[in-house]
Amino acid sequence: MSSQTAVTSVPLLDLKAQYAGIREEVRAAVDRVMDSQYFILGPEVEGLESEVAAYCGCRFGIGVSSGTDALILALMALDVGPGDEVITAPFTFFATAGSIHRLGARPVFVDIEPDGFNIDPAKIAAAVTKKTKAVIPVHLFGQCAEMDPITEVARKHNLAVIEDAAQAIGSEYRGRRAGSFGTVGCFSFFPSKNLGGFGDGGMVTTNDERLAARMRMLRNHGAEPKYYHKLVGGNFRLDALQAAVLRIKLRHLDAWSAGRQRNAARYREMFARAGLGGRVVCPVELPGRRHIYNQFSIRSPRRDAIKAKLAERKVGHDIYYPVPLHLQECFAALGGRPGSQPESERAAAEVLALPIYPELTVEQQQYVADAVASAVP
Numbered sequence: 001m002s003s004q005t006a007v008t009s010v011p012l013l014d015l016k017a018q019y020a021g022i023r024e025e026v027r028a029a030v031d032r033v034m035d036s037q038y039f040i041l042g043p044e045v046e047g048l049e050s051e052v053a054a055y056c057g058c059r060f061g062i063g064v065s066s067g068t069d070a071l072i073l074a075l076m077a078l079d080v081g082p083g084d085e086v087i088t089a090p091f092t093f094f095a096t097a098g099s100i101h102r103l104g105a106r107p108v109f110v111d112i113e114p115d116g117f118n119i120d121p122a123k124i125a126a127a128v129t130k131k132t133k134a135v136i137p138v139h140l141f142g143q144c145a146e147m148d149p150i151t152e153v154a155r156k157h158n159l160a161v162i163e164d165a166a167q168a169i170g171s172e173y174r175g176r177r178a179g180s181f182g183t184v185g186c187f188s189f190f191p192s193k194n195l196g197g198f199g200d201g202g203m204v205t206t207n208d209e210r211l212a213a214r215m216r217m218l219r220n221h222g223a224e225p226k227y228y229h230k231l232v233g234g235n236f237r238l239d240a241l242q243a244a245v246l247r248i249k250l251r252h253l254d255a256w257s258a259g260r261q262r263n264a265a266r267y268r269e270m271f272a273r274a275g276l277g278g279r280v281v282c283p284v285e286l287p288g289r290r291h292i293y294n295q296f297s298i299r300s301p302r303r304d305a306i307k308a309k310l311a312e313r314k315v316g317h318d319i320y321y322p323v324p325l326h327l328q329e330c331f332a333a334l335g336g337r338p339g340s341q342p343e344s345e346r347a348a349a350e351v352l353a354l355p356i357y358p359e360l361t362v363e364q365q366q367y368v369a370d371a372v373a374s375a376v377p
């Protein structure tokens, strides 16, 4: 008998386990902000901005209120608006295309390649029109899109590249980090991301000094100096409390991402040992990538049976994402039809995310693997 109590459930994410390891550090940092009574932007936010920019290999970082606002701010700074088209993938979180629509521009969907779940670079050129202003590749689940051919097609057609790196902080492609390839990189600090705050938060990164200044201005109602408005911006500001927490967490991020990678390798071994070969496909690590596993999404034609078994055994799981964006009700006017984005539709029907957070124990992972195996005997 093991000295540990038997596993009878596993959550999809356990932020309490993470907090237990950093509690004292975080409380000291939060205390520092409360003593300062400086709550919005200021030195903590500036500190986080330079630390995240350095971490991502970018010149500038600008703290914002969420990943969604990072996308909105990037599009605003690039003057995307009514009459413009922006190319992106339909298999992503809603905010990627929602942001385009909110600025009055039209999202144009280009299907994914099935191994990496990211936009298929070979299909982008055919979607470019005279109205295309930008392309938003998404680094889904923590693995970078194929940035070399994407950058190449964008350069050829004079398109801005906005990376949706919300799930991909620290992810690499050919030795460079997510957020450093495009015109602008957009990050989210939503609590379930690899670097998650104690609430909403986000960041844009760029190497373009002029664009950085413009985004910094737009983040705060376009004012420069205060009360002199050169542009109509918004309130996209980041709080000092979030920045203080995130600066502590950033110091642990590499260790946490390494823990996720270790757990991904362990699932592969467990599934192979269980002989799940053809029935459950583990995430594919594409060449030249550093996958940071914000999600570990398996795919299986028997997804719904596996999902039911996980629910029965109290294993946390989720489907990211069940409805591709071209088939969302709110985008009906764009004319998306079932069958028009076949790889995205197949992924939506087959994916299932399993617990992958770094604090998972071997026993917990074995419990998850056993549940998956028993669903597809």
Ligand SMILES: *Cc1c(COP(=O)(O)O)cnc(C)c1O
Residues within 6 Å of the ligand: 066, 067, 068, 069, 092, 093, 095, 096, 138, 164, 166, 167, 188, 189, 190, 200, 201, 202
């Ligand atoms: C989380 C996420 C966003 C939005 O970030 P929020 O901070 O929740 O606004 C955008 N795109 C992708 C791919 C995401 O995963």
